[in-house]
Amino acid sequence: MNPTEYLSANDARIHEELFDFLRIPSVSARSEHAKDVARGAEWVATSLRNAGLDAKVHSTAGHPVVVGEWRRAGAGAPTILVYGHYDVQPAEPLDLWQSPPFEPTIRDGRIYARGSVDDKGQLFLHVKALEAHLKTRGTLPVNVIVLAEGEEEVGSEHLAEFIESHKDLLRCDGVIISDSAMFAPGLPSILSSLRGLAYFQIDVRGPSGDLHSGSYGGAVVNPAMALARILATFHDADGRIAIPGFYDAVRDWPENVRAQMRALPFTDEGFRHEVGAPALGGEKGYTTLERIWTRPTCEVNGLLSGYTGEGAKTVLPAVAMAKVSCRLVPDQDPKEIERLMKAHIERVAPKGVTVTVTHLHGGRPWRADLDGPLFDAAKRALKAAFGREPVITGEGGSIPVVGDFQRILGAPVLLVGFGLPGENAHAPNEWMSDENFVKGMRAIAELWDEIGKGR
Amino acid sequence: MNPTEYLSANDARIHEELFDFLRIPSVSARSEHAKDVARGAEWVATSLRNAGLDAKVHSTAGHPVVVGEWRRAGAGAPTILVYGHYDVQPAEPLDLWQSPPFEPTIRDGRIYARGSVDDKGQLFLHVKALEAHLKTRGTLPVNVIVLAEGEEEVGSEHLAEFIESHKDLLRCDGVIISDSAMFAPGLPSILSSLRGLAYFQIDVRGPSGDLHSGSYGGAVVNPAMALARILATFHDADGRIAIPGFYDAVRDWPENVRAQMRALPFTDEGFRHEVGAPALGGEKGYTTLERIWTRPTCEVNGLLSGYTGEGAKTVLPAVAMAKVSCRLVPDQDPKEIERLMKAHIERVAPKGVTVTVTHLHGGRPWRADLDGPLFDAAKRALKAAFGREPVITGEGGSIPVVGDFQRILGAPVLLVGFGLPGENAHAPNEWMSDENFVKGMRAIAELWDEIGKGR
Numbered sequence: 001m002n003p004t005e006y007l008s009a010n011d012a013r014i015h016e017e018l019f020d021f022l023r024i025p026s027v028s029a030r031s032e033h034a035k036d037v038a039r040g041a042e043w044v045a046t047s048l049r050n051a052g053l054d055a056k057v058h059s060t061a062g063h064p065v066v067v068g069e070w071r072r073a074g075a076g077a078p079t080i081l082v083y084g085h086y087d088v089q090p091a092e093p094l095d096l097w098q099s100p101p102f103e104p105t106i107r108d109g110r111i112y113a114r115g116s117v118d119d120k121g122q123l124f125l126h127v128k129a130l131e132a133h134l135k136t137r138g139t140l141p142v143n144v145i146v147l148a149e150g151e152e153e154v155g156s157e158h159l160a161e162f163i164e165s166h167k168d169l170l171r172c173d174g175v176i177i178s179d180s181a182m183f184a185p186g187l188p189s190i191l192s193s194l195r196g197l198a199y200f201q202i203d204v205r206g207p208s209g210d211l212h213s214g215s216y217g218g219a220v221v222n223p224a225m226a227l228a229r230i231l232a233t234f235h236d237a238d239g240r241i242a243i244p245g246f247y248d249a250v251r252d253w254p255e256n257v258r259a260q261m262r263a264l265p266f267t268d269e270g271f272r273h274e275v276g277a278p279a280l281g282g283e284k285g286y287t288t289l290e291r292i293w294t295r296p297t298c299e300v301n302g303l304l305s306g307y308t309g310e311g312a313k314t315v316l317p318a319v320a321m322a323k324v325s326c327r328l329v330p331d332q333d334p335k336e337i338e339r340l341m342k343a344h345i346e347r348v349a350p351k352g353v354t355v356t357v358t359h360l361h362g363g364r365p366w367r368a369d370l371d372g373p374l375f376d377a378a379k380r381a382l383k384a385a386f387g388r389e390p391v392i393t394g395e396g397g398s399i400p401v402v403g404d405f406q407r408i409l410g411a412p413v414l415l416v417g418f419g420l421p422g423e424n425a426h427a428p429n430e431w432m433s434d435e436n437f438v439k440g441m442r443a444i445a446e447l448w449d450e451i452g453k454g455r
Numbered sequence: 456m457n458p459t460e461y462l463s464a465n466d467a468r469i470h471e472e473l474f475d476f477l478r479i480p481s482v483s484a485r486s487e488h489a490k491d492v493a494r495g496a497e498w499v500a501t502s503l504r505n506a507g508l509d510a511k512v513h514s515t516a517g518h519p520v521v522v523g524e525w526r527r528a529g530a531g532a533p534t535i536l537v538y539g540h541y542d543v544q545p546a547e548p549l550d551l552w553q554s555p556p557f558e559p560t561i562r563d564g565r566i567y568a569r570g571s572v573d574d575k576g577q578l579f580l581h582v583k584a585l586e587a588h589l590k591t592r593g594t595l596p597v598n599v600i601v602l603a604e605g606e607e608e609v610g611s612e613h614l615a616e617f618i619e620s621h622k623d624l625l626r627c628d629g630v631i632i633s634d635s636a637m638f639a640p641g642l643p644s645i646l647s648s649l650r651g652l653a654y655f656q657i658d659v660r661g662p663s664g665d666l667h668s669g670s671y672g673g674a675v676v677n678p679a680m681a682l683a684r685i686l687a688t689f690h691d692a693d694g695r696i697a698i699p700g701f702y703d704a705v706r707d708w709p710e711n712v713r714a715q716m717r718a719l720p721f722t723d724e725g726f727r728h729e730v731g732a733p734a735l736g737g738e739k740g741y742t743t744l745e746r747i748w749t750r751p752t753c754e755v756n757g758l759l760s761g762y763t764g765e766g767a768k769t770v771l772p773a774v775a776m777a778k779v780s781c782r783l784v785p786d787q788d789p790k791e792i793e794r795l796m797k798a799h800i801e802r803v804a805p806k807g808v809t810v811t812v813t814h815l816h817g818g819r820p821w822r823a824d825l826d827g828p829l830f831d832a833a834k835r836a837l838k839a840a841f842g843r844e845p846v847i848t849g850e851g852g853s854i855p856v857v858g859d860f861q862r863i864l865g866a867p868v869l870l871v872g873f874g875l876p877g878e879n880a881h882a883p884n885e886w887m888s889d890e891n892f893v894k895g896m897r898a899i900a901e902l903w904d905e906i907g908k909g910r
Contacts, residue, residue, distance in 0.1 A: 195669060199767040208731025214650060214852025217754050217782050218746040219726070221736035224755035224777075225690070231680060232687030271674070276663025281676035281807040291673040299672045300679035301770050306757035307778055312654040312816040314780060314852075315756050322679075323762055325769060327672050352736040361767040397669025397769075 003132035003445040011438070017047070018124050018437070021086075022104040022113040028063055028087035028154045037063045037150050040086040044068075044148045047127050052134030053146065058166075060158040063087060063150030067169065068127075070134070071143040078173035079143040080374075080451065081411070082130075083401065084123030085152035085179070088115035089426045096428035110431035117432035118425040122178040122418055123148055125437055129444035141452025145172060152179075152401070160404045167408065174374045175405045176447075178440070180395070180417030184265050185433070188382035188390040188443065190375065191415035192257075193293060194398050196328035196365035198337040199301075202227065202345065203356045204320045210306070211316040221352025224305040224320040230355070231322060233348045234298045238284035241298050241326075243344040249331045253294050257370070257392055261289050264391060293394025297327040323360075327396060334362030363398050366406065366413075374414050377450035382416065385443035390416075416443075458587035458900040466893070472502065473579050473892070476541075477559040477568040483518055483542035483609045492518045492605050495541045499523075499603045502582050507589030508601065513621075515613040518542060518605030522624065523582075525589070526598040533628035534598040535829075535906065536866070538856065539578030540607035540634070543570035544881045551883035565886035572887035573880040577633040577873055578603055580892055584899035596907025600627060607634075607856070615859045622863065629829045630860045631902075633895065635850070635872030639720050640888070643837035643845040643898065645830065646870035647712075648748060649853050651783035651820035653792040654756075657682065657800065658811045659775045665761070666771040676807025679760035679775040685810070686777060688803045689753045693739035696753050696781075698799040704786045708749050712825070712847055716744050719846060748849025752782040778815075782851060789817030818853050821861065821868075829869050832905035837871065840898035845871075871898075 001009065026040030027033040041057045041064040048055035048068035055068040066086070071079070091101035091114045099105040104113035111121065126146065133140050147170065149159050163170055182189040206223035207216070236242045268288055272280050282291040301324065306317030326337055338359040349355040368375065370392065382390040402413050418440035424430045456464065481495030482488040496512045496519040503510035503523035510523040521541070526534070546556035546569045554560040559568035566576065581601065588595050602625065604614050618625055637644040661678035662671070691697045723743050727735050737746040746752075756779065761772030781792055793814040804810040823830065825847065837845040857868050873895035879885045 197669075197769070199769070206732050211730060212852060213752070213754050213756060213780060214652075214782060215850070216730060216747065217851060218750055218752040219735055219737045219743045220730050220732055221734070222754050224758050225686060227758070228683040228686035228755065228777075229690075231683035235680070235684075275666060275671060275675050277661050277675055277807055278809055279676070279807040280674055281805065282674045288674040292671065295673055297668075297673040299668050299677050299771060300683065300760065300775075301668060301768060301772070302761035302763045303679050303682070303758040303775060304763040305755065308757045308759040308776070312778065312780070313756060314652070314654070316754060317756070320755075320758060321763065322683075323767070325668060325767070327669060350736065352732055352734040354733055395670070396672060397667060 001136050003129070003136050004442055006132040006136045007128065007441050007445060014128050018121065019104045021047070021120050021124055022115055023102050025091070025102045026087050026115070026150065027090050028151050029090050037087055041066050041150055044086050044123070047124070048146055051127050051131035053130065053144070058162070060162055062158045065150070065159070065162050066148040068146035069144070070130070070140060073140055073143045077142050079145060079171065081145040081147060081170060081172040081175045081409070082126045083147050083175060083177045083405065084126060085119045085149045086123060087150040087153050088120065089118065089153050093428060098429055106434060109434050111434050111437065112429060112431045114430055116430055117419045117423045118430065119152065119179045121432040121437050122440065125418070125441040126178060126444055128441050129448065132445050133448055140448055145170060156401055159401060160408065163404060163408045170409060172409055172411050175409070175411050175413040177402065177413060177415050178417050179399070180415055181419030181421060181423065182417065182436070183391055183393050185420055186386065186388070187265070188386040188388065189393045189417065190368070190378060190382070190390050191395055191417060192368040192370055192392045193330070193394040194366040194402055195296070195396050196332060196334060197325060197361060197363040197398055198328060198334040198341070198359065199323070199325040199361040200341060201358045201360055202230070202322045202324055203358070204230070205318065205354045206352065207316070207318050210318050213314040213316040217316050220316060221350055222316055223353050224317050226350050226353045227305065227320040227322055229350065230345060230348055231300060231324070233344070239282050240284065241296065243298070243340050245340045246296070246337070249333065249336065250296065251330050258290065260392055261293070262287055264289065289394070292396040294329060296329050296332060299325055301325050328365045330365045330367040332365055334364065338362070363400060364403055366402050368414070369412055372412050374412060374451070377447055378414055378416055381443050381446035381450045384446045385439045456591050458584070458591050459897055461587040461591045462583065462896050462900060469583050473576065474559045476502070476575050476579055477570055478557050480546070480557045481542050481570070481605065482545050483606050484545055492542055496521050496605055499541050499578070502579070503601055506582050506586035508585065508599070513617070515617055517613045520605070520614070520617050521603040523601035524599070525585070525595060528595055528598045532597050534600060534626065536600040536602060536625060536627040536630045536864070537581045538602050538630060538632045538860065539581060540574045540604045541578060542605040542608050543575065544573065544608050548883060553884055561889060564889050566889050566892065567884060567886045569885055571885055572874045572878045573885065574607065574634045576887040576892050577895065580873070580896040581633060581899055583896050584903065587896070587900050588903055595903055600625060611856055614856060615863065618859060618863045625864060627864060627866050630864070630866050630868040632857070632868060632870050633872050635870055636874030636876060636878065637872065637891070638846055638848050640875055641841065641843070642720070643841040643843070644848045644872065645823070645833060645845050646850055646872060647823040647825055647847045648785070648849040649821040649857060650751070650851050651787065651789060652780060652816060652818040652853055653783060653789040653796070653814065654778070654780040654816040655796060656813045656815055657685070657777045657779055658813070659685070660773065660809045661807065662771070662773050665773050668769040668771040672771050675771060676805055677771055678808050679772050681805050681808045682760065682775040682777055684805065685800060685803055686755060686779070688799070694737050695739065696751065698753070698795050700795045701751070701792070704788065704791065705751065706785050713745065715847055716748070717742055719744065744849070747851040749784060751784050751787060754780055756780050783820045785820045785822040787820060789819065793817070818855060819858055821857050823869070824867055827867050829867060829906070832902055833869055833871055836898050836901035836905045839901045840894045
């Protein structure tokens with residue numbers, strides 16, 4: 001029996017085990033579920049041991065981290081780390097669930113349960129792929145570490161610290177994460193980029209207190225108007241960011257990746273309908289997906305000044321505030337963007353107001369090396385399991401742990417996910433496609449073989 | 456004895472009476488003071504009767520209106536209406552008063568009490584000037600109506616209605632109001648203009664709900680950024696309003712009035728210090744006082760969009776709102792400004808968002824006819840009482856009753872006030888200069904003589 005045959009033969013038991021895992025309400029955000037989170041960690045450790053790995057539950061200042069290890073690939077063999085999380089989002093509002101969130105139910109080929117796709121199902125398919133190898137061949141082509149955390153849904157507060165303080169334990173040559181979605185049903189996907197972030201607060205101060213807009217208006221610079229005029233300098237008429245130097249570090253995407261992105265099953269009209277806006281917009285010369293995945297942004301996230309209640313109040317406000325954030329793409333650096341933003345605002349701020357720019361939060365962008373051996377192996381494994389070439393996708397948001405792994409462990413990260421659009425990851429009626437769960441297991445089982453072939 | 460000698464001879468009694476008036480806590484905003492407000496109305500009526508007028512307290516849906524009349528000037532004599540208010544602002548916070556708000560106290564030549572300058576002292580000096588004429592000469596050169604309302608501090612809610620429904624009673628050839636301030640101590644002032652108002656709310660709507668700024672940012676038009684870009688089109692680089700047609704109805708001020716305004720004892724540095732701004736600003740080519748008194752504005756009064764709490768939240772907001780108001784100068788019309796504003800915004804609003812402009816509130820600007828006989832008489836009377844030529848001043852805000860009188864009664868309005876800068880009209884420790892109270896009485900007594908000479 002090869003690993004794939006093993007997975008087929010054990011399909012019913014594997015599903016039963018997954019359902020056991022999904023029944024644990026390991027809600028990391030709620031203190032009343034702390035014991036359930038701990039139980040989830042123990043469950044993962046037991047599952048790893050059953051699969052043939054050594055496993056240990058590490059306590060942290062927050063919820064535990066589970067580390068499984070199999071290191072018998074032999075002298076000089078590389079090590080691959082698999083990351084996932086066993087904690088889940090809160091299930092509320094409960095009355096919107098069609099079946100109870102912690103009583104997994106299959107309907108229309110979907111496994112409904114809180115955590116089904118985010119991320120228990122995707123973590124567990126890795127455990128089962130490893131089990132399939134160890135139970136059939138008794139070995140793996142590389143050393144394997146499985147790291148399962150219990151705080152992903154509350155910001156992975158202690159993870160970077162854990163990786164840092166367990167660098168020797170976690171040293172590896174590649175990281176695999178399955179916590180994302182395929183672009184469309186039947187379309188295996190490798191997530192190749194994440195945008196970074198530079199988040200600012202801009203405070204504009206004018207007069208020492210609010211003034212009567214009649215008695216003073218016209219002779220005092222209005223901080224809210226000054227703020228609007230500053231914000232309006234951030235883009236040119238083509239939607240391009242007009243902060244000098246902003247694009248200096250932006251790397252162009254290879255034409256073949258852009259061409260593949262343009263070929264994805266996607267329509268602007270469908271996207272426009274999804275967001276509910278009267279029309280789309282953005283930087284001239286790029287498609288919608290390119291704008292979200294490959295181009296940086298400068299957005300207003302919040303505005304506050306003066307009187308905002310009902311009706312009319314004739315105040316000339318003393319202060320005005322904007323939250324502004326830039327999504328960054330490789331190789332933009334949040335620190336450098338902070339410098340450029342501050343220099344630009346200093347240049348354009350009108351006299352008569354004092355402007356303060358505070359950098360609240362920053363994160364680096366990430367882009368996969370699409371030519372590495374791990375990626376080649378993943379492409380072949382996904383094709384074998386899903387019957388078609390995987391597509392390269394991007395993500396406009398951030399997944400901070402990706403940067404942590406790459407930075408602290410210096411290993412390339414492969415993001416291969418088996419979710420689907422509309423899976424309600426943080427909403428009621430979360431589901432995972434059962435087909436994707438099964439094919440995902442097979443794909444990962446193939447992946448270990450492909451990684452072995454590459455050696 | 457002439458009226459001036461009468462005022463001198465009765466100075467002690469007049470002060471005692473004023474203090475009685477100031478002791479009545481006629482706070483129109485507080486229902487617990489409703490009886491005090493009614494008592495204030497009766498007190499004014501009695502005082503008018505003692506001066507030699509007929510007087511009646513008219514009840515309204517709110518606080519009473521007192522009307523005094525003296526109509527024995529003879530066939531064909533014109534009628535002058537004196538307006539004032541006997542209600543006062545709340546006195547709170549009480550602990551900041553150096554002497555009790557309703558126990559008038561003279562310190563350093565100032566009469567400290569709630570309502571001393573706003574407007575009881577100024578209303579009462581008119582009553583005493585009339586008394587001085589009627590007690591010494593037994594007559595007045597014109598018919599006189601005194602209208603004292605009790606709702607000025609709560610928006611004069613029922614006054615326009617009262618004037619409208621008592622048009623015959625109140626028909627007159629001129630209105631005198633003393634409820635404003637002199638430009639500086641010793642400098643008698645005629646307030647010659649008020650700005651109007653067109654107050655808008657601008658609502659910008661983009662996507663149907665807030666979006667994640669990572670997953671969508673760059674491909675969806677950001678309503679907060681769109682709003683900022685719209686607001687930034689309202690002025691050009693010289694601080695001039697760039698809404699097409701905005702200045703079409705603006706009348707230039709006569710050069711001699713501008714020259715007189717430039718000669719007023721005023722420094723930009725003093726004004727800048729008063730408002731506490733790092734620098735002043737405004738429309739190029741005009742002085743600070745001209746900017747406030749003679750030029751229209753377009754100000755942001757409020758801004759609200761997205762996340763405005765502490766820290767960073769990566770939201771692409773669905774909506775953004777601005778409160779924007781234009782101060783208007785003669786002959787701008789709020790309705791026309793609404794039309795221009797809406798047309799401008801329609802022109803500059805970017806695709807991808809829906810913009811709604813709502814006109815919340817409008818008021819016409821006002822400018823006195825500086826060449827009428829009432830003004831000539833006032834100038835001579837003020838010079839006689841204060842020993843120097845009065846100055847012409849403006850006001851950047853609005854006094855809605857001025858428009859009401861002019862519109863409903865069709866009579867020119869003379870605004871001659873005896874307050875002073877820093878008099879704390881709506882704050883603790885309100886005061887009126889005793890010198891101005893005394894000279895104000897004399898000036899108004901002179902005014903009746905001057906009006907008589909003009910006939």
